[in-house]
Amino acid sequence: MHNNYFHIFTATNMKNQKRTTIYDIARKLNLNASSVSRALSNTSKVSEATRKLILDTAREMNYQPNSLASNLRRGSNRTIGVIVPRINQNFFADIIAGLEEITYENGYNLVICQSNESYKREVECVNTLINQQVNCIVMSVAAEFEDDEHIRNIQKNGIRLIQFDRVADELDTLKVLNDNRQASVEAVSHLVEQGYRRIALLEGPQNLNIFRQRKEGYLQALAEHGIEVRPELMKVNAWTQELSAEATRELLALSDPPDAIFASTSDFSALGVLQVATELGLTVPDQLGICGYSNEAFTEITNPSITTIDQHSVEMGNAIARLYFREAKLDATASGPKTITIKPQLIIRESSSRHKF
Amino acid sequence: MHNNYFHIFTATNMKNQKRTTIYDIARKLNLNASSVSRALSNTSKVSEATRKLILDTAREMNYQPNSLASNLRRGSNRTIGVIVPRINQNFFADIIAGLEEITYENGYNLVICQSNESYKREVECVNTLINQQVNCIVMSVAAEFEDDEHIRNIQKNGIRLIQFDRVADELDTLKVLNDNRQASVEAVSHLVEQGYRRIALLEGPQNLNIFRQRKEGYLQALAEHGIEVRPELMKVNAWTQELSAEATRELLALSDPPDAIFASTSDFSALGVLQVATELGLTVPDQLGICGYSNEAFTEITNPSITTIDQHSVEMGNAIARLYFREAKLDATASGPKTITIKPQLIIRESSSRHKF
DNA sequence: AATTATTATGCAATCGATTGCTTATTGTAA
DNA sequence: TTACAATAAGCAATCGATTGCATAATAATT
Known part of the structure; x- marks a missing residue:
């Protein structure tokens, strides 16, 4: 399958260079990493002069923040996990496109999984996303359905859950549905x-x-x-x-x-x-x-x-993402599950x- | 737009529960976290008895590993970033589905971005993925093309790069093309x-x-x-x-x-x-x-x-992912860029x- | 000029898992 | 039984950014 329509040939090379960290910048400027962090994240508490200095040096040293580190510290990923039966089915592809528009606007990322309509795969996808500490899981259940323990587990781990289209009805979660x-x-x-x-x-x-x-x-x-x-x-x-x-x-x-x-x-x-x-x-x-x-x-x-x-699949994707961001703002207050129904045409x-x- | 075909109503609630960590498990069993880590990752150096004990306790305490932490420590994400012009275009949706099949088999995840054919968005996508420390970026360039500095930057950060279909020809990277x-x-x-x-x-x-x-x-x-x-x-x-x-x-x-x-x-x-x-x-x-x-x-x-x-879009997606995993194995030796050409039909x-x- | 209020910066702990090195324990050989 | 090897478990540093608290430097007030 992955063999007979291929021609392979080789060229040259690349190399690893150690990434610049805030410590490198701090050292160079004879400052403390905390100041660098503050300057970069724009949390007042830094003088305009040093902030400018730091930003310039960062650019010059080609600094790229390490999201893994900050995610760990903050305990959040700025990521939404999506589980759909099939990525390349029109409806789901549109949903994903719709989600992406809004999550992008909000500086979030999308991690995509497909269950291939299999229950086992769906459970695995859920676990992966939980381990990744995504902020929210958006899912449409696989046709093959056995049990909703894995779905409950999402909430147990303090991760927001939005079900859409094909949902486990009995569960008390955010839902976005077609009528x-x-x-x-x-x-x-x-x-x-x-x-x-x-x-x-x-x-x-x-x-x-x-x-x-x-x-x-x-x-x-x-x-x-x-x-x-x-x-x-x-x-x-x-x-x-x-x-x-x-x-x-x-x-x-x-x-x-x-x-x-x-x-x-x-x-x-x-x-x-x-x-x-x-x-x-x-x-x-x-x-x-x-x-x-x-x-x-x-x-x-x-x-x-x-x-x-x-x-209205793309709009539905938009709606799902917007629902997450709206709810996320209410955060601690946790306004609780809502259902949004979209009227098809x-x-x-x-x-x-x-x-x- | 996101208003007139919606009906919203509210239900009940969820709560946050602190996640179990390896320290919790260690404390409970009067062991050291390192042993727990070793038991979980199956790196010998733990007796069968304690390993079993640890695994059971982990299950019992509903332990879910925190990938953020281990990613940070290992400096790797087990993630492949994908940048396409449009997610919901048949060709690209199929590519993604093809990628997903193989990355899933290998325990990797996919992070998806769409450039919407915009150069600016493409640059932003690249930066996000670099910050996320993905292991590899798979991309097809946007129609609006200005400069390839952002693409070079991927390699500068030690991230593998595979271009497919629409590629910046002059760059010396892994490529998967249609003839x-x-x-x-x-x-x-x-x-x-x-x-x-x-x-x-x-x-x-x-x-x-x-x-x-x-x-x-x-x-x-x-x-x-x-x-x-x-x-x-x-x-x-x-x-x-x-x-x-x-x-x-x-x-x-x-x-x-x-x-x-x-x-x-x-x-x-x-x-x-x-x-x-x-x-x-x-x-x-x-x-x-x-x-x-x-x-x-x-x-x-x-x-x-x-x-x-x-x-052969799905197969092309497969081929891209396989190329990454094959190359990843050669890792340090870095066999260097290859081009795979797929013959359309x-x-x-x-x-x-x-x-x- | 002396004292207080502000602001800028440094220090150090933290997030949770991993890993090289050391120490304790058990097993084996002489 | 003693010495030595092998195995198990502990210790502590590390990955890089964030953040509460402490201290230093500067500005404002009387």
């Missing part, structure tokens, strides 16, 4: 308004709260519109493109097949549906309506374009826009 | 083989090496096939979907317009081309051939699907597959 239920209600209601009546649901793993909520929203919308629930129209664990394609084939083979499919798991699922519909020669949206979830970039480009739900596109019956 | 030139040669040759003769090029900013190389490849392929270079077919800085669309309109308005366009900057550019072609009623690939770059997920889904170049799809003339 999945509401979004699903809107999506399904939209389908109903477009004249679809036999609406199928592709579900994600029900151990994850987000997928349960989306299902609830689906049921709620049907109820609100007085549409009977047909269990055979609800397919479990259809959360990849392939699984969804398969589920779609089964659905369309029913004697009374659906006239619309709400792929509540992702846009990739919706894509699977579209693919099968195309194969079977069904016209979308006329014969089959489709709605996905997440507003992946490609939904705009497919033919027909796909109706979906935008989760239904994006109506061709795949569900039936030219009125 | 952009070769990939472009193949792409353009493919177009020629499909019978296209008036092949246009959409270029990226020429201050970035990768875009220069892609242009070189284009020129080389034309030369190899004895096709005359027409400067008016080469459009600079067409590196967003919008800019490319505009460039395409200009190209197609020429008296002798191109019959194929190589959007060497990205698949988004290719999308811009496709969009304009559709607008103008040109059939792709018959009247106009299109080739993009990057193999974004959507290229497979568009209609027609888009021919493009896969950069041309993915031929509908947008360039002309049913032979």
